[in-house]
Amino acid sequence: MTATIHRLCTPQPSLEPMLGLVAGDLNAVNAVILDRMQSDIPLIPELAGHLIAGGGKRMRPMLTLASARLIGYTGTRHHRLAAAVEFIHTATLLHDDVVDGSDLRRGKRTANIIWGNPASVLVGDFLFSRSFELMVEDGSLKVLKILSNASAVIAEGEVNQLTAARRVDLGEDRYLDIINAKTAALFAAACRISAVVAECPEGEESALDAYGRNLGIAFQLVDDAIDYVSDAGTMGKDAGDDFREGKMTLPVILAYARGDADDRTFWKDAIEGRRDSDDDFAHAIDLVRQTRAVDDTLARARHYGQRAIDSIGGFAGGKAKDAMVEAVEFAVARAY
Amino acid sequence: MTATIHRLCTPQPSLEPMLGLVAGDLNAVNAVILDRMQSDIPLIPELAGHLIAGGGKRMRPMLTLASARLIGYTGTRHHRLAAAVEFIHTATLLHDDVVDGSDLRRGKRTANIIWGNPASVLVGDFLFSRSFELMVEDGSLKVLKILSNASAVIAEGEVNQLTAARRVDLGEDRYLDIINAKTAALFAAACRISAVVAECPEGEESALDAYGRNLGIAFQLVDDAIDYVSDAGTMGKDAGDDFREGKMTLPVILAYARGDADDRTFWKDAIEGRRDSDDDFAHAIDLVRQTRAVDDTLARARHYGQRAIDSIGGFAGGKAKDAMVEAVEFAVARAY
Numbered sequence: 001m002t003a004t005i006h007r008l009c010t011p012q013p014s015l016e017p018m019l020g021l022v023a024g025d026l027n028a029v030n031a032v033i034l035d036r037m038q039s040d041i042p043l044i045p046e047l048a049g050h051l052i053a054g055g056g057k058r059m060r061p062m063l064t065l066a067s068a069r070l071i072g073y074t075g076t077r078h079h080r081l082a083a084a085v086e087f088i089h090t091a092t093l094l095h096d097d098v099v100d101g102s103d104l105r106r107g108k109r110t111a112n113i114i115w116g117n118p119a120s121v122l123v124g125d126f127l128f129s130r131s132f133e134l135m136v137e138d139g140s141l142k143v144l145k146i147l148s149n150a151s152a153v154i155a156e157g158e159v160n161q162l163t164a165a166r167r168v169d170l171g172e173d174r175y176l177d178i179i180n181a182k183t184a185a186l187f188a189a190a191c192r193i194s195a196v197v198a199e200c201p202e203g204e205e206s207a208l209d210a211y212g213r214n215l216g217i218a219f220q221l222v223d224d225a226i227d228y229v230s231d232a233g234t235m236g237k238d239a240g241d242d243f244r245e246g247k248m249t250l251p252v253i254l255a256y257a258r259g260d261a262d263d264r265t266f267w268k269d270a271i272e273g274r275r276d277s278d279d280d281f282a283h284a285i286d287l288v289r290q291t292r293a294v295d296d297t298l299a300r301a302r303h304y305g306q307r308a309i310d311s312i313g314g315f316a317g318g319k320a321k322d323a324m325v326e327a328v329e330f331a332v333a334r335a336y
Numbered sequence: 337m338t339a340t341i342h343r344l345c346t347p348q349p350s351l352e353p354m355l356g357l358v359a360g361d362l363n364a365v366n367a368v369i370l371d372r373m374q375s376d377i378p379l380i381p382e383l384a385g386h387l388i389a390g391g392g393k394r395m396r397p398m399l400t401l402a403s404a405r406l407i408g409y410t411g412t413r414h415h416r417l418a419a420a421v422e423f424i425h426t427a428t429l430l431h432d433d434v435v436d437g438s439d440l441r442r443g444k445r446t447a448n449i450i451w452g453n454p455a456s457v458l459v460g461d462f463l464f465s466r467s468f469e470l471m472v473e474d475g476s477l478k479v480l481k482i483l484s485n486a487s488a489v490i491a492e493g494e495v496n497q498l499t500a501a502r503r504v505d506l507g508e509d510r511y512l513d514i515i516n517a518k519t520a521a522l523f524a525a526a527c528r529i530s531a532v533v534a535e536c537p538e539g540e541e542s543a544l545d546a547y548g549r550n551l552g553i554a555f556q557l558v559d560d561a562i563d564y565v566s567d568a569g570t571m572g573k574d575a576g577d578d579f580r581e582g583k584m585t586l587p588v589i590l591a592y593a594r595g596d597a598d599d600r601t602f603w604k605d606a607i608e609g610r611r612d613s614d615d616d617f618a619h620a621i622d623l624v625r626q627t628r629a630v631d632d633t634l635a636r637a638r639h640y641g642q643r644a645i646d647s648i649g650g651f652a653g654g655k656a657k658d659a660m661v662e663a664v665e666f667a668v669a670r671a672y
Contacts, residue, residue, distance in 0.1 A: 039492055039495075040492070041492050041495045041496045041499065042499075043495055043498070043499050044492065044495055091461075092461075095457050095458065095461060098453070098454070098457055099453075099454035099457055099458060100454075117434070117435075117453070118434070118435035118436075118498055119495065119498060121431050121434055121435055121457055122431065122435060122491055122494045122495045122498060123491075123495060125427075125428075125431060125464070125487075125490075125491040125494070126488060126491035126492060126495065128461070128464065128487075128491075129484055129485075129487035129488035129490075129491055130488050132468055132480070132484035132487070133481075133484045133485060133488055135484075136477060136480045136481045136484050139477055141472060141475055141477070144468070144472045144480065145469075145472045148465055148468035148469045148471075148472050149465075149469060151461075151464075151465035151468070152462060152465035152466050152469055154461075154465075155458055155459075155461040155462035155464075155465055156375055156376070156377050156380065156462060158458045158461070159375075159377045159379055159380055159455065159458045159459060159462065160377045162379070162454055162455055162458060163377065163378075163379050
């Protein structure tokens with residue numbers, strides 16, 4: 001008997017298998033999203049639509065849909081819930097861009113730049129309320145519990161990140177706490193709720209939660225690495241954005257920990273906002289290269305990616321499982 | 337047989353009877369509030385506590401508690417739900433102050449001034465999520481539906497108000513739509529949910545909803561009138577705040593509608609932000625006096641106050657009913 005061990009090894013992994021797997025379901029989810037972002041107040045669908053229709057990958061709804069496929073769920077309740085998850089995500093993006101003063105997301109001008117901070121805050125609140133209305137319509141208190149908890153954890157994570165801002169001595173553990181809360185919690189919930197509507201045993205619920213959570217951490221780590229290697233074309237954000245905003249991410253944490261006294265002074269100055277020129281960024285790139293900080297951020301990402309893959313090891317093989325494995329490979333391979 | 341007709345006639349109405357009625361329950365609600373605004377992230381209870389402990393009247397939780405007394409509910413489920421209502425309210429205040437750029441609320445510096453807009457946005461999100469966690473713990477899908485709908489309506493109302501900002505031709509009807517959504521919806525929901533947990537007939541639910549809704553409108557109208565008559569001591573806001581921010585409220589709508597061409601030019605300039613000096617405000621006060629705009633705003637408030645009182649006419653008389661009637665009288669008498 002031979003064990004089947006899924007490893008991070010596909011040469012050019014892509015999201016295509018997952019997209020193909022859930023294409024029909026995703027159309028249904030998009031229909032719910034478009035229907036439920038409507039309002040008599042024209043600014044609401046206009047602003048929400050800018051972000052919702054604006055090239056997002058629908059990563060979280062896709063995870064809900066793919067998880068449902070993995071466990072053989074044949075109903076349609078997860079369509080509405082996947083839309084609720086996307087609304088929560090969109091609401092947090094709108095508020096994030098206000099909090100960070102961002103001007104670009106996915107290569108487009110942000111809503112707060114076009115319509116102003118007040119509109120972004122309020123339309124975020126609207127989408128957040130609408131997501132709960134969708135969940136209430138579904139009627140599962142267990143799903144409501146999972147997603148209201150995830151929402152509170154996300155907000156806590158955002159505040160945690162805010163209070164950690166510009167602290168060069170943040171450390172990897174607290175950083176992981178932050179991304180666990182602000183990114184991985186919703187990935188985990190998106191996967192878990194499919195197991196809830198399908199009434200799977202607790203073990204399968206936990207396995208899907210772990211898949212989403214580890215994938216979410218891997219995803220965020222790669223995003224953070226990309227800021228120190230790529231240009232604006234790669235993912236619709238400018239390389240150096242995080243650096244110029246003094247954002248503490250793992251590449252900085254590692255470069256700081258591994259640097260000499262001069263390097264640490266440089267990072268402290270940069271994170272505290274006293275170094276944000278192009279030359280400073282070029283020097284930062286040098287330092288992360290010398291300290292292998294990006295390489296090792298990506299190695300950490302692969303660690304969590306492998307954990308995501310192994311957490312669904314117990315499910316029967318097939319198209320859904322293959323697509324979910326390749327989605328992880330895609331997530332961790334984006335920076336190469 | 338003589339009919340009992342409650343009228344707005346108590347000489348010096350106060351909130352004391354209602355406070356006395358619900359004092360014990362309110363302690364229980366405050367305990368839930370203090371317990372559930374905690375977090376491992378110290379900024380969250382610090383910022384939330386500034387507003388929650390900062391002299392708010394707990395008007396909405398009190399309405400939940402008084403409504404429960406009116407219908408003879410003897411359980412404790414409404415304590416947790418009243419806390420959820422206060423969290424929703426606090427979240428909207430935090431976001432409102434960011435949206436309006438306010439620097440003073442209830443006579444204290446606002447959270448956004450002390451901790452910055454980002455923290456206010458995110459702690460608002462946290463409290464909003466926490467309110468849903470409290471509702472989920474209670475477990476009533478009907479309550480969840482009422483409060484998630486109220487939250488969406490509030491956010492819609494806020495966006496409506498934002499798009500109506502600085503439009504001198506707003507009109508009374510659209511203004512009423514706005515305050516119905518941003519103020520009255522939560523007053524209505526706060527009262528209605530007590531009828532839900534007590535499993536009252538639909539007619540009693542609607543009656544309590546109507547009481548809260550009409551009281552909420554009256555309350556907001558009086559707030560808007562006070563801005564044109566009082567000084568900062570009266571309610572912790574500066575007289576003229578609304579004027580200087582170019583906010584469209586009923587006193588302005590009436591003064592504009594009743595003014596001559598010069599007056600209208602003045603109001604247009606003021607609302608569009610070209611007149612905000614002390615002299616301008618003094619002139620505005622003259623105009624609202626000449627046009628009886630404040631008097632008639634208060635007359636409108638009394639109309640809704642009387643409707644609130646009549647909507648609970650069908651309930652048996654007693655301490656609770658008397659207190660709820662006097663609370664309305666207090667709300668509409670505040671400006672005299």
